[in-house]
Amino acid sequence: VRAVDVIAAKRDGEEIPDGALREFVLGYARDEVADYQMAAFLMAGFLNGFSHAEAVALTAAMVASGDELDLSALSGPTVDKHSTGGVGDGTTLVVAPLAAELGMQVVKLSGRGLGHTGGTLDKLDAIPGMRTELSGDELIAQVEAIGLAVCAQTADLVPADKAMYALRDVTATVDNVALIASSVMSKKLAGGAQAILLDVKVGSGAFMKDPAHARELAELCVGLGEAGGRATGALITDMDQPLADAVGNATEVREAIEVLRGEREGRFSDLCVSLVGHMAALTGRAADAEDGITRARGALGSGAALERFRRFVEAQGGDPRIVEDPGLLPQAPLTHEVRAEDGGRLAAVDAEAIGRAAAGVGAGRRRKEDEIDLAVGIDFLASIGDEVEAGGIVARVLANDDATAEAAGREILAALEWSQAPVDPPPLVHAVIGERLGGT
Amino acid sequence: VRAVDVIAAKRDGEEIPDGALREFVLGYARDEVADYQMAAFLMAGFLNGFSHAEAVALTAAMVASGDELDLSALSGPTVDKHSTGGVGDGTTLVVAPLAAELGMQVVKLSGRGLGHTGGTLDKLDAIPGMRTELSGDELIAQVEAIGLAVCAQTADLVPADKAMYALRDVTATVDNVALIASSVMSKKLAGGAQAILLDVKVGSGAFMKDPAHARELAELCVGLGEAGGRATGALITDMDQPLADAVGNATEVREAIEVLRGEREGRFSDLCVSLVGHMAALTGRAADAEDGITRARGALGSGAALERFRRFVEAQGGDPRIVEDPGLLPQAPLTHEVRAEDGGRLAAVDAEAIGRAAAGVGAGRRRKEDEIDLAVGIDFLASIGDEVEAGGIVARVLANDDATAEAAGREILAALEWSQAPVDPPPLVHAVIGERLGGT
Numbered sequence: 001v002r003a004v005d006v007i008a009a010k011r012d013g014e015e016i017p018d019g020a021l022r023e024f025v026l027g028y029a030r031d032e033v034a035d036y037q038m039a040a041f042l043m044a045g046f047l048n049g050f051s052h053a054e055a056v057a058l059t060a061a062m063v064a065s066g067d068e069l070d071l072s073a074l075s076g077p078t079v080d081k082h083s084t085g086g087v088g089d090g091t092t093l094v095v096a097p098l099a100a101e102l103g104m105q106v107v108k109l110s111g112r113g114l115g116h117t118g119g120t121l122d123k124l125d126a127i128p129g130m131r132t133e134l135s136g137d138e139l140i141a142q143v144e145a146i147g148l149a150v151c152a153q154t155a156d157l158v159p160a161d162k163a164m165y166a167l168r169d170v171t172a173t174v175d176n177v178a179l180i181a182s183s184v185m186s187k188k189l190a191g192g193a194q195a196i197l198l199d200v201k202v203g204s205g206a207f208m209k210d211p212a213h214a215r216e217l218a219e220l221c222v223g224l225g226e227a228g229g230r231a232t233g234a235l236i237t238d239m240d241q242p243l244a245d246a247v248g249n250a251t252e253v254r255e256a257i258e259v260l261r262g263e264r265e266g267r268f269s270d271l272c273v274s275l276v277g278h279m280a281a282l283t284g285r286a287a288d289a290e291d292g293i294t295r296a297r298g299a300l301g302s303g304a305a306l307e308r309f310r311r312f313v314e315a316q317g318g319d320p321r322i323v324e325d326p327g328l329l330p331q332a333p334l335t336h337e338v339r340a341e342d343g344g345r346l347a348a349v350d351a352e353a354i355g356r357a358a359a360g361v362g363a364g365r366r367r368k369e370d371e372i373d374l375a376v377g378i379d380f381l382a383s384i385g386d387e388v389e390a391g392g393i394v395a396r397v398l399a400n401d402d403a404t405a406e407a408a409g410r411e412i413l414a415a416l417e418w419s420q421a422p423v424d425p426p427p428l429v430h431a432v433i434g435e436r437l438g439g440t
Numbered sequence: 441v442r443a444v445d446v447i448a449a450k451r452d453g454e455e456i457p458d459g460a461l462r463e464f465v466l467g468y469a470r471d472e473v474a475d476y477q478m479a480a481f482l483m484a485g486f487l488n489g490f491s492h493a494e495a496v497a498l499t500a501a502m503v504a505s506g507d508e509l510d511l512s513a514l515s516g517p518t519v520d521k522h523s524t525g526g527v528g529d530g531t532t533l534v535v536a537p538l539a540a541e542l543g544m545q546v547v548k549l550s551g552r553g554l555g556h557t558g559g560t561l562d563k564l565d566a567i568p569g570m571r572t573e574l575s576g577d578e579l580i581a582q583v584e585a586i587g588l589a590v591c592a593q594t595a596d597l598v599p600a601d602k603a604m605y606a607l608r609d610v611t612a613t614v615d616n617v618a619l620i621a622s623s624v625m626s627k628k629l630a631g632g633a634q635a636i637l638l639d640v641k642v643g644s645g646a647f648m649k650d651p652a653h654a655r656e657l658a659e660l661c662v663g664l665g666e667a668g669g670r671a672t673g674a675l676i677t678d679m680d681q682p683l684a685d686a687v688g689n690a691t692e693v694r695e696a697i698e699v700l701r702g703e704r705e706g707r708f709s710d711l712c713v714s715l716v717g718h719m720a721a722l723t724g725r726a727a728d729a730e731d732g733i734t735r736a737r738g739a740l741g742s743g744a745a746l747e748r749f750r751r752f753v754e755a756q757g758g759d760p761r762i763v764e765d766p767g768l769l770p771q772a773p774l775t776h777e778v779r780a781e782d783g784g785r786l787a788a789v790d791a792e793a794i795g796r797a798a799a800g801v802g803a804g805r806r807r808k809e810d811e812i813d814l815a816v817g818i819d820f821l822a823s824i825g826d827e828v829e830a831g832g833i834v835a836r837v838l839a840n841d842d843a844t845a846e847a848a849g850r851e852i853l854a855a856l857e858w859s860q861a862p863v864d865p866p867p868l869v870h871a872v873i874g875e876r877l878g879g880t
Contacts, residue, residue, distance in 0.1 A: 008612035011486065039476035040611035043483035046451065171480035172448035 003033045010044040018057040025061035029160040035167060042164070042173040050178035055220060056227045058178070062186035063228070065160035069192035071107060073140050077283035079104045080193035081275060082184060084217070085115065087205040087355040088242035088380065092120045092150060093256035094272040095279075097308040100147025101299040102276060102292065103285045107143055109153040109191055116355030116364045118249050118372045121152055126250035126329055126374040130318035146311045157190040177217050185224040195231040195282040198222070199275060202430065203240035205351025211236070211430060218433040226434075231282045233434030237271060238426045241349040241384050244268035248363040248377015250329040251398060255379075257326055260306040267383065267428055273297050274429055278437055289437055330375035332398035336405035343390040344418035346382045353415035354380055357408040361399045376400060378408065382416075385425035443473045450484040458497040465501035469600040475607060482604070482613040490618035495660060496667045498618070502626035503668070505600035509632035511547060513580050517723035519544045520633035521715060522624060524657070525555065527645040527795040528682035528820065532560045532590060533696035534712040535719075537748035540587025541739040542716060542732070543725045547583055549593040549631055556795030556804045558689050558812045561592055566690035566769050566814040570758035586751045597630040617657050625664040635671040635722040638662070639715060642870065643680035645791025651676070651870060658873040666874075671722045673874030677711060678866045681789040681824050684708035688803040688817015690769040691838060695819075697766055700746040707823065707868055713737050714869055718877055729877060770815035772838035776845035783830040784858035786822045793855035794820055797848040801839045816840060818848065822856075825865035 001020040009016055016024075024041070027033040050058065071078050079099060083089055096106045110120035110132075118125075121132045134142065134151040142149045161183050168174045188196045198221050201207070202214035218234035225232025237243075245268070246255040258264035259272060273296045279285075280292030299305045306323060314320045322328045358364060362373035375398065382394040395412050399405035432438070441460040449456055456464075464481070467473040490498065511518050519539060523529055536546045550560035550572075558565075561572045574582065574591040582589045601623050608614045628636045638661050641647070642654035658674035665672025677683075685708070686695040698704035699712065713736045719725075720732030739745045746763060754760045762768045798804060802813035815838065822834040835852050839845035872878070 004610055004612050007483075011483065011612050034610070035474075035476040036479035036607060037611055039479040040483040040613065043447075043451065043480040044487065044612075047484065047487045167476060170444055170474070171477055172444050172451050172484075173480065 003027060003037045007037060007041045007044060010041055010048060013048045015051050016054055021054060021057040022061040025058060025160050026065055029065035039167055039171045042168060042171060046173045046176045052223060055178040055182055056224060059182040059186045059224045062158050062160045062182060063189045066158050067155040068190045069155060071192040074105050074144055076194060077104055078193040079106055079195040079279050079283050080188055080191050081197045082188055083199040084201050084207060086201040086239040086243055087116055087351045088244035088247045090123055090244060090252040090256060091272050091275060093253060094259050095275050096148045096150055097312055098272060098276045098296055098299055098305045099279050101305050101308045102280050102295055104279060104283050105143050106148040107193060108150040110150055116359045117247060120150060122372050123249045123252050124150060126253050127313055127318040127322055128328060131316050142315050146315055148312055158186045161186050177220055181217055181220040181224055185221050189228040196225045197275060197279045197282060198234035200234050200236045201239035202236055203238055203351060205355060206239035215431060222434045231436055233278055233282050233437040235278060235432055236430040238428050239351055240426050241351050242354050242380050243271060245379050245381055246377060247354060247358040247380060249374040251377040251379060253329055254326045257323060260309050262300045270428055282436055332375040333400055334405060336397040336399060336409055337393050338395040338397060338409040338412050340388045340390060340392050340394050343388045343392055344420050345423045346384050346386050346388060346416060347419035347423045348417040349384060350415040353411060357411040361397060361404050361408050383425060385423045443467060443477045447477060447481045447484060450481055450488060453488045455491050456494055461494060461497045462501040465498060465600050466505055469505035479607055479611045482608060482611060486613045486616045492663060495618040495622055496664060499622040499626045499664045502598050502600045502622060503629045506598050507595040508630045509595060511632040514545050514584055516634060517544055518633040519546055519635040519719050519723050520628055520631050521637045522628055523639040524641050524647060526641040526679040526683055527556055527791045528684035528687045530563055530684060530692040530696060531712050531715060533693060534699050535715050536588045536590055537752055538712060538716045538736055538739055538745045539719050541745050541748045542720050542735055544719060544723050545583050546588040547633060548590040550590055556799045557687060560590060562812050563689045563692050564590060566693050567753055567758040567762055568768060571756050582755050586755055588752055598626045601626050617660055621657055621660040621664055625661050629668040636665045637715060637719045637722060638674035640674050640676045641679035642676055643678055643791060645795060646679035655871060662874045671876055673718055673722050673877040675718060675872055676870040678868050678870060679791055680866050681791050682794050682820045683711060685819050685821055686817060687794060687798040687820060689814040691817040691819060693769055694766045697763060700749050702740045710868055722876055772815040773840055774845060776837040776839060776849055777833050778835040778837060778849040778852050780828045780830060780832050780834050783828045783832055784860050785863045786824050786826050786828060786856060787859035787863045788857040789824060790855040793851060794818060797851040801837060801844050801848050823865060825863045
């Protein structure tokens with residue numbers, strides 16, 4: 001099959017046969033199909049769409065373009081979790097130890113990446129001594145011993161995705177459900193876990209602003225996971241406001257420790273428990289999600305999850321004393337309190353603007369080469385529906401200087417809408433997707 | 441304007457403003473916009489279409505990407521002619537001297553290129569001694585002296601088209617009317633002539649198989665020429681059978697000489713006369729096309745056109761004796777006669793298959809680096825509607841060996857359909873396009 005014929009068929013709205021699509025993607029990974037040919041193909045697919053069978057073949061070909069993590073030495077059940085990304089969305093720090101405590105094995109390959117705050121690896125960097133580069137053998141041994149590892153990707157997983165993602169970014173072909181889903185799921189499939197739970201965010205702080213699109217993405221991802229032979233499910237969850245209070249790096253670690261201690265309740269804690277409950281149901285470690293959620297909540301209350309986190313930090317060379325003394329984490333020199341002007345009931349939050357404000361004080365990267373300041377960030381204290389008096393505190397900015405802090409404070413206030421009438425808070429979990437979770 | 445935003449706008453079906461489109465194309469010519477970005481843009485435009493204003497801006501930007509030929513030193517009127525290509529379509533050899541004889545100045549930049557036979561330059565190469573590389577000064581001086589020059593492009597005309605054409609070929613974005621028209625017309629506009637006549641072919645041997653598509657292309661080309669300030673018109677002409685009898689290189693030169701001598705009538709001669717008549721009307725050298733056609737026919741009958749051709753050959757270093765003695769042109773070692781099996785009335789010809797048969801004996805190139813055999817080819821003697829007896833000659837194959845010649849003979853016979861009932865020959869000129877020609 002010639003590359004130009006695959007492009008022409010996609011252009012003409014035909015369904016590309018599995019074998020031809022696979023050859024095209026693998027050819028691209030081998031530099032035999034040119035960037036410009038892949039770009040034309042992606043645009044044709046963007047405009048004409050991809051069938052479910054095409055998305056399955058595309059995902060399988062992307063997985064086949066590189067190595068796959070071999071988790072067969074683990075006793076299992078292995079499980080992975082992926083969030084499509086949002087603001088204050090550091091669930092891995094809580095979910096991974098909690099899932100391990102419920103008898104699952106969590107192998108989480110994370111990244112640094114671009115965004116309002118750093119990626120999970122940046123957050124772990126805030127823990128003194130923590131190593132995020134593990135060899136394959138170290139990874140397997142640690143997961144078998146303590147049930148979890150969170151580290152950088154070392155093997156050459158899914159090189160086709162890496163190249164295609166970079167290409168999509170500069171050819172206006174990012175926002176297509178099949179391309180997004182195949183990018184997400186190819187990485188999860190190559191990661192080797194037997195079960196995969198997706199946390200698909202929807203709302204003002206998410207890539208997906210629209211619930212119907214989020215559902216379409218979630219359903220396709222679950223379908224691709226199942227086609228890849230993995231127990232897969234998805235939660236569609238709210239990102240119409242920051243998930244956690246903390247938006248930053250060290251500050252998100254601090255909040256995670258408080259949640260693991262059972263001392264901090266709220267939306268972030270609730271979502272972590274819900275995610276773990278559904279992971280337990282997917283892996284057979286709970287009878288169903290409700291049972292899993294009850295057990296996860298118990299592990300938080302008993303201190304067992306916190307102890308699991310401590311062992312995880314220790315295993316990867318981090319200072320375990322941070323569990324008792326979060327003051328050992330990097331601290332920003334100043335805290336600026338952001339107060340409501342007129343107050344009222346918090347009616348809406350532009351969550352993305354809160355993320356940008358955090359990036360503005362130095363918590364994120366715009367370009368790969370940017371340095372992150374691990375100490376700075378925002379603690380956003382108000383939730384939609386809360387009543388706040390005029391002059392009441394809505395956020396604390398953790399910053400290096402007054403000018404930056406005050407600018408972030410103004411951005412935060414501009415991101416809020418107030419109401420004098422009562423406001424219902426949005427549901428935390430909009431929908432559960434996947435037959436294995438009894439979802440729709 | 442960022443390139444990715446131009447791509448996104450085209451993807452979303454928006455009309456790109458002139459300035460942004462110009463910047464995008466010029467950026468591409470300067471290597472600031474990447475091949476993969478142009479490929480994504482071309483595919484988006486292929487699927488969403490280009491408006492007339494976009495085609496105009498695209499053409500202007502392509503012209504601006506390189507040099508333009510400066511013909512201001514010529515007394516004029518200058519005229520150019522372009523055929524979209526077919527089989528036995530060597531009209532330039534007759535049209536250029538005939539137009540010069542009617543007082544027009546013809547500057548024809550030609551190519552070698554790929555195809556069933558060589559390009560116009562290859563055909564000229566069949567004339568011993570003929571030079572096709574002229575400097576700019578030589579070109580101007582020759583045209584001012586004798587009214588015509590046919591040579592290779594030396595200046596850096598329309599580099600954006602060259603790059604885009606190569607890209608379209610490997611990204612399945614060739615067959616789009618706006619892209620074809622802007623490619624054709626940018627080269628014609630950069631060529632500098634005041635008047636442009638297009639010969640848009642339609643039929644089994646043409647790129648355009650469908651009359652509606654040919655008309656759409658012709659109308660857009662005429663619109664782009666007019667927008668570029670040139671007197672422009674188009675004929676839509678038949679390519680449901682080879683235009684000339686001769687399909688090859690030396691053999692096409694031989695046939696052209698016979699036509700210029702006024703000794704060979706038929707479709708090829710008729711079309712050359714019609715093209716020149718319309719060129720005369722466009723440039724004001726005739727009152728209208730009919731008047732131009734009458735004058736062109738007169739120039740063939742008087743021997744004036746042949747003399748003009750002789751001066752042209754001499755001016756470019758060729759052996760002028762070929763005009764009297766076509767035997768000086770390269771001769772194939774053998775001639776194989778192809779005879780009708782059952783005979784009847786010739787009802788249809790797969791003209792492209794005749795072209796492929798000519799290429800099969802060595803008259804064309806498949807790849808740039810292929811060598812052409814200037815002596816070989818096909819003389820295809822039957823026209824649609826002709827009655828041929830069983831065993832009557834339909835073609836002569838000019839070849840180097842029997843096996844090749846016989847294979848071509850079989851291909852020719854397979855390309856013919858016969859009827860026992862009378863068959864009307866197709867019209868030679870389907871339509872005249874362009875207000876200046878009184879066309880529709």
